[in-house]
Amino acid sequence: MTQPSPTPGGASSDRTGRFVTQPNGHIAPLSPHMSIWRWHVTMTASILFRATIIASTVGVLFFIAWLGALAFGPDAYDTALAVAGSPLGLFVGFGLTVVLFSFILNGARHTYNDTGNGLTVKSATLLSNIAVWAPIPLAVLFWVVLFAVGRVSL
Numbered sequence: 742m743t744q745p746s747p748t749p750g751g752a753s754s755d756r757t758g759r760f761v762t763q764p765n766g767h768i769a770p771l772s773p774h775m776s777i778w779r780w781h782v783t784m785t786a787s788i789l790f791r792a793t794i795i796a797s798t799v800g801v802l803f804f805i806a807w808l809g810a811l812a813f814g815p816d817a818y819d820t821a822l823a824v825a826g827s828p829l830g831l832f833v834g835f836g837l838t839v840v841l842f843s844f845i846l847n848g849a850r851h852t853y854n855d856t857g858n859g860l861t862v863k864s865a866t867l868l869s870n871i872a873v874w875a876p877i878p879l880a881v882l883f884w885v886v887l888f889a890v891g892r893v894s895l
Contacts (some may be wrong), residue, residue, distance in 0.1 A: 786869035790847040796840045803833070831893065838883055842876035 760768055810821035824830050850868045853859050859868050887893040 781866070782869040782873060783865050786847060786850065786872045789843060789873060790851070793840045793844040793847065796837070797844060800837045800840065803837070826893075828895070831895070835880060835884055838880040839876045842879045842883075843872065846872040846875055 760770055763769055807821055807825075810817040825834065850859070850872045853868065854865075859865060884893070
């Protein structure tokens with residue numbers, strides 16, 4: 742099925758830039774882009790979900806390093822614990838906790854949407870706001886509890 746030419750001269754004479762001639766000669770409108778769509782929190786939630794998947798691979802690398810230190814004996818394990826307990830290690834641990842909570846909340850949002858629920862604009866916005874903003878306070882609360890019960894210290 743061919744698209745009609747927007748003007749008698751085809752896409753080459755289209756001054757709006759909204760049409761393009763495809764390699765097969767068909768005239769087609771350009772797809773909407775960021776200049777047309779306004780930013781919405783659901784876009785942010787979607788991008789963050791993909792970012793948490795990438796960031797979780799960093800967590801897996803740290804887990805593999807911890808297993809390696811465990812396999813190499815007590816001295817290597819003590820060194821790994823010292824690195825994990827350093828300020829930089831705690832910062833990375835906090836970041837991975839944010840990633841974990843983000844992954845859980847976004848996964849729950851996706852699972853809920855997969856049941857056919859939460860697909861209206863209002864509910865999608867609410868669920869996306871929760872998935873975008875809640876991981877940070879949840880991670881802070883988690884680490885406050887860790888410090889309060891003495892599992893982590895500086």
